[in-house]
Amino acid sequence: MAETEEVILEKPEDEKKLDESLKDYKGQAGEAPQDEEFATLPDELPSDGGEVFSFTRESAPKESEATFEKKEEEDSNELIPWYKDRKFLYLVGASLFVTSALIFILMILTFKGDNVKPDIIATKLKVQAEVAPDESYQYDDSKKIDNMIQKANALYVKGEIEQALKIYEQVSIYNESLSNYNLGVLKMNEGKFDEALVSFDEAIKRGESQSVSAINAAVSALKLNDKERFKYYIDLAEVYLSKEGKSKLYDYYLSLINYYKGYYPEALQMLQKTNIEPYTDTAKYLSAKIYTKMDLDSKAVQELNSQESFESSLSLGLLYARMGEYERAKGALSTAMKIDRDFNKSLAAISLVDLKMGNYQDMLLRLSGAYTDDSDKYKILDDYKIKVRLNRELFDVHIAQKNFSKDLLKKYKDQFDLLFYFAPYQVFDAKQALLYIKKANITDFVDDSNDAGNYLTTGKMISSTNVKIAKAINYAFNQQLRLANKEFQNILKDYPEHSILHYNLALSYAQLKDYELAYKHFSSSYHLNPKNYLAGAFAIFCAKIIDMDTTKFYNEIMENIATDTEFKANLQRAMIFLAGGSYVSMLPYLEEEKQDSPLSLMLEAIIAKTNGLDNQVSVKISKLKALLPDDIIANILYFNSMNENLDIKEYSQNAQIHFKDLKLDYKSLFGGANIVREYYVSLMHIAGLLNLEREKFKNFMNTSDSKDEGVVQTLAYLDIFAGQFEEAYALYNILIDNYKIEDSRTLFLAAVAATGANNPNSAIILLQLAKLNDKNNKESKAALGLLYQEVRNYEPALTQYKDLPNDFKSEFFTFDIRKN
Numbered sequence: 001m002a003e004t005e006e007v008i009l010e011k012p013e014d015e016k017k018l019d020e021s022l023k024d025y026k027g028q029a030g031e032a033p034q035d036e037e038f039a040t041l042p043d044e045l046p047s048d049g050g051e052v053f054s055f056t057r058e059s060a061p062k063e064s065e066a067t068f069e070k071k072e073e074e075d076s077n078e079l080i081p082w083y084k085d086r087k088f089l090y091l092v093g094a095s096l097f098v099t100s101a102l103i104f105i106l107m108i109l110t111f112k113g114d115n116v117k118p119d120i121i122a123t124k125l126k127v128q129a130e131v132a133p134d135e136s137y138q139y140d141d142s143k144k145i146d147n148m149i150q151k152a153n154a155l156y157v158k159g160e161i162e163q164a165l166k167i168y169e170q171v172s173i174y175n176e177s178l179s180n181y182n183l184g185v186l187k188m189n190e191g192k193f194d195e196a197l198v199s200f201d202e203a204i205k206r207g208e209s210q211s212v213s214a215i216n217a218a219v220s221a222l223k224l225n226d227k228e229r230f231k232y233y234i235d236l237a238e239v240y241l242s243k244e245g246k247s248k249l250y251d252y253y254l255s256l257i258n259y260y261k262g263y264y265p266e267a268l269q270m271l272q273k274t275n276i277e278p279y280t281d282t283a284k285y286l287s288a289k290i291y292t293k294m295d296l297d298s299k300a301v302q303e304l305n306s307q308e309s310f311e312s313s314l315s316l317g318l319l320y321a322r323m324g325e326y327e328r329a330k331g332a333l334s335t336a337m338k339i340d341r342d343f344n345k346s347l348a349a350i351s352l353v354d355l356k357m358g359n360y361q362d363m364l365l366r367l368s369g370a371y372t373d374d375s376d377k378y379k380i381l382d383d384y385k386i387k388v389r390l391n392r393e394l395f396d397v398h399i400a401q402k403n404f405s406k407d408l409l410k411k412y413k414d415q416f417d418l419l420f421y422f423a424p425y426q427v428f429d430a431k432q433a434l435l436y437i438k439k440a441n442i443t444d445f446v447d448d449s450n451d452a453g454n455y456l457t458t459g460k461m462i463s464s465t466n467v468k469i470a471k472a473i474n475y476a477f478n479q480q481l482r483l484a485n486k487e488f489q490n491i492l493k494d495y496p497e498h499s500i501l502h503y504n505l506a507l508s509y510a511q512l513k514d515y516e517l518a519y520k521h522f523s524s525s526y527h528l529n530p531k532n533y534l535a536g537a538f539a540i541f542c543a544k545i546i547d548m549d550t551t552k553f554y555n556e557i558m559e560n561i562a563t564d565t566e567f568k569a570n571l572q573r574a575m576i577f578l579a580g581g582s583y584v585s586m587l588p589y590l591e592e593e594k595q596d597s598p599l600s601l602m603l604e605a606i607i608a609k610t611n612g613l614d615n616q617v618s619v620k621i622s623k624l625k626a627l628l629p630d631d632i633i634a635n636i637l638y639f640n641s642m643n644e645n646l647d648i649k650e651y652s653q654n655a656q657i658h659f660k661d662l663k664l665d666y667k668s669l670f671g672g673a674n675i676v677r678e679y680y681v682s683l684m685h686i687a688g689l690l691n692l693e694r695e696k697f698k699n700f701m702n703t704s705d706s707k708d709e710g711v712v713q714t715l716a717y718l719d720i721f722a723g724q725f726e727e728a729y730a731l732y733n734i735l736i737d738n739y740k741i742e743d744s745r746t747l748f749l750a751a752v753a754a755t756g757a758n759n760p761n762s763a764i765i766l767l768q769l770a771k772l773n774d775k776n777n778k779e780s781k782a783a784l785g786l787l788y789q790e791v792r793n794y795e796p797a798l799t800q801y802k803d804l805p806n807d808f809k810s811e812f813f814t815f816d817i818r819k820n
Helices: 018-024 062-075 086-101 135-157 161-189 193-205 210-223 227-244 250-261 264-271 280-293 297-306 313-322 326-336 340-357 360-370 374-381 397-403 412-422 430-434 459-477 481-494 499-511 515-528 533-545 551-563 570-579 598-610 614-627 632-643 648-660 667-671 674-686 690-703 709-721 725-737 744-756 760-773 778-790 794-802
Strands: 385-390 425-427 446-448 813-818
Touching: 135 161, 161 193, 161 210, 193 210, 193 227, 210 227, 210 250, 227 250, 250 264, 250 280, 264 280, 280 297, 297 313, 313 326, 313 340, 326 340, 340 360, 340 374, 340 813, 360 374, 360 794, 374 794, 385 744, 385 778, 397 648, 397 674, 412 499, 412 533, 412 598, 412 632, 412 674, 425 459, 425 499, 430 459, 459 481, 459 499, 481 499, 481 667, 499 515, 499 533, 515 533, 533 551, 533 570, 551 570, 570 598, 598 614, 614 632, 632 648, 632 674, 648 674, 667 674, 667 709, 674 690, 674 709, 690 709, 709 725, 709 744, 725 744, 744 760, 744 778, 760 778, 778 794, 778 813
Parallel strands: 425 446
Antiparallel strands: 385 813
């Protein structure tokens, strides 16, 4: 039986040459094609309903009509015996009229019904003008019968009545055989495949139309799921094919037999020779089907677009989806939805395309518009089963290189994350705080606040709290960000309504990418102290990342600035303009005189980038790297600014050289902000250094006295991108069970590892926990929705999708279409 492949929506075009595909293709011959999904486009290549075709008397060849009329005119003035009686000839002529018009137009597979199977070989009944009969068959058989009758007539005139009657009997038997074939075709059209088999058997026994009758018998057996009889009849068709040697459609018949026997390359070669109307479009249609089986999607599209007889919008939509051309797929599928026959499958397919594109709301709106009853929606989704998997670019270096964006400052989320990374923590007294921070060159990461607040009224209390804050900041600066986060939470319990404490806790959450909690505490910080404009700007950053409406908050901040006569914080003003998307309004900040700091330089680089001042971007990044020479993020940004105009191969090679022996603060990979780990692993991945880095950190973990959870986090994350899912899953279990790390990001990454390790049930549980810890975790919702849909639990799947915006594409999860 022909081997089929699992279906992929975001599959790229196969660039293999056709001759190589024909050479390498391995199909198992002699069995019926298997049930399959988009992969080989069976029912998605419809034949206008898939009905069988048989010519009626009205569609008989004009040539035959003329022949009979001419004969009647020649004999009209003669006294004729009974065998020339007009009535007799009318009966014989009518019979021959139908017989000579009776041909067999063989067809390919269609998408009729729910099962994906080859359909009937004959085409749907069409009007006479649309389809012409088989010239070769019509001419040979009608002429043969006409000659037989003329010979019988001549014998009768000569008095050789017995011999004439034998010939008449042969004509009668031959005509009965053709009638059996025609009856079989009609029964196929009615879906009565058992009865069709009986008729085709009779035709075969009569010794005429044997090969074609056997082909149609084979298809009838296939529709009955009788594989034994299918094989018998298709073998029989091949045996009798030699009798069609003189037919112009010999190659076409042979291609059909080869197709049903699973000899796809051989069938394709025969189809290329079929250039007789009206079979050329049918040949192209079947060629498209074979090309699809061979993963030559672009050639299949070419064949479908070059034929005009069959409505193929659904097939084209599915092919475009396989090729990853989702916009073209949606266009074709939208057209197919206008056809009643294809509506359900088109709706199901376009829903999957929307999922691939991340257009969740479009999908839900379309489903609701088509069906108000949820059970109907679920039934539609059931047309195509999905198999959830991880994006291959996560662990395939070539795909990762292809999709790698060298424009690190393009997306607003990346801009916000970088500003969070370089932002300072706040203290009451910087000089006092620095005494407790055991790290050099951190003055740019500590910011004085002149506001003591109502809850810290005495100098002693301020000093004591400042010491606690400084110690917590010290954890953050020494790559123990999670510990710093816990310390800030503890201090806040004693002073729950102070702006500085909320700000610091929020900044640690933001650097851990827990944007929901970061927003909560940044907004609290701003409302407790409306002059803490940096907290206000950062609150809007977080709100935009989690898709919260920031209009009211933004206007509130701008109104406060307008009434603040002492406002001089132009950096914060520029930040707020960035949060509101007012890029031009930020330009004056570039011209101001100021002391360079990591945050100000990063902001200036972003301002230059968003306003098309690329030359200034490089200048600001160079200054940032000079200010922080051993910082991983500063070095990655610097390398990128120097190499972003190169093609990805040169870029990757230069990354290997640049970072091979570079002395950096690698501790930030273990316990620092998440952005460090993610940027570094991504760059090492496309540079082909991931496995080397992984081994380095494994050795470090095995030889180090300190079993820091940050080292485990880093190695687990590296394992995901190295495709070592079992090991990653085990490490994340250690983090969750032993270290009690249960933040939303860690739980989500554990679910990623579980999915890669083929533990979908564990993945679902972990994703549910991740969503509970952060209800705005869109990655968790998207993955949960897909996993629920995979197990056909559609109600909770759609519930997850309802909370996702359009244009959200999961970084980690995607799906394939699987066989039913």
